[in-house]
Amino acid sequence: MFEAKSVSRSDIERHIYGTYIYLRVGMGVIAVAFPVLLYAWGAAHGIPLADSMSAYYWETLEKGSPVRVWFIGGLFAIGACLFLYQGFTKGENYALNLAGLLAIGVAYFPMEWNCGSNCKSFSMHGFCAVSMFVCLAYVTWVRSKDTLSHIKDAVLKNRYANAYNAISIVMLAAPIAAALLLVVFQQKGAYAFFLEASGIWAFAAFWFTKTAELRSSSLDAPAVPPNP
Template sequence: MNNKELQEHILSTYNSLRLGMIILGALTPVVVVLWGWEWGIEWMPSISAYYFAPSDNQIIYSVYPVRVLFGGILFAVGSFLYLYKGFTKWENRLLNVAGLAAIGVAMCPMYAQAGYIPYSNRLHVGCAVTLFACIGLTAIFCHSATLQWVTDVKKRAMYKTIYCITGLMMIAFPLVGILMAYGTDAIANRVYWIEAAGIWAFSAYWITKSIELKQTELELYAMQGRVDLKAA
């Protein structure tokens, strides 16, 4: 493998990590519902509720068929976030914490019965908020490290606007979802859509980041030593 092939291989790895997070984020709110319907699970009030949503088919391998899928997705996203190296020290730290938090969401599921496993529900919510807060902060405060290489002023402003909007959505929606969960049944049943919006904002962020980096070819130039990316 020559130097050019190695650079293309490394670049492909980063593109694949971003693509994986885009796909998993975009499909998760849809897949958990469809997989639940396949096993006779009715629409749940929140995405987290699908973890221990019981199936009406007692013959299957598990009475909670969605938890395997849900947990697998969270572990995959968490691994991708941890393995993905940011352009600055702070971006990298935030992504690492977000990755660990995603795994924490899977390992501390939300139980319908309060107190069944001490602190599991609180840890689940805490990890979920941490996950989205870290990605949101990355989107809002760490975009300048790469945007400075976008020469088109209008495109740079557009990317910045998208990053700030998606970042705020990722921070705000989980908090709104928590407040709604303690409201009336009619309000609590809409938590799913708030969670879904936060997850789709996550995908939108990575879509935008992928488009930006493809336009500037910054990763390739960095590997070739053609740009100076000093860690912040």
């Protein structure tokens, strides 16, 4: 029962590949659930839909900010996964590491609250959030193409490239539009929340798409077949 068991190279490879598959899919699932969980948990405590996801850090102080733990926990989880994930190139890996640190920065530096005209012109929270999406957009627009050469089907390769381009545009444009609505135009309402959610869901779509792409090219499978 407690004797050491010899593990073959093929079994080790399958476990390594499986770990990366679960890590990518896990990031996608966390990202899909993140905005939904913030809203649902807030609604369960009588909190209406906030103007932005960042507002859930403070909503609502008289009730002890019940959603804060999910907001911080979700960002820390995504940040840790991004930092631990090994990119296929140095450029991708550096960008993912930086994005992971910035995600933690978004949680660590909360947005200013009820400051009115006294709000600072520079927000560390906003800087971390926008910079994180810039890093992720770089990964999806540029570095995501690094593995496409392994797909032999030209039509399928082009389909994945177009998907990555579309994801990159949404991932970058959505949070910038949300920031403009909140900071420049001072627009309150659900628009910014759903724009931010769109950026998060584009992030999720990237990891699901990347997993499908790697499976299409057999890069997500061990080179040595498992023992029968």
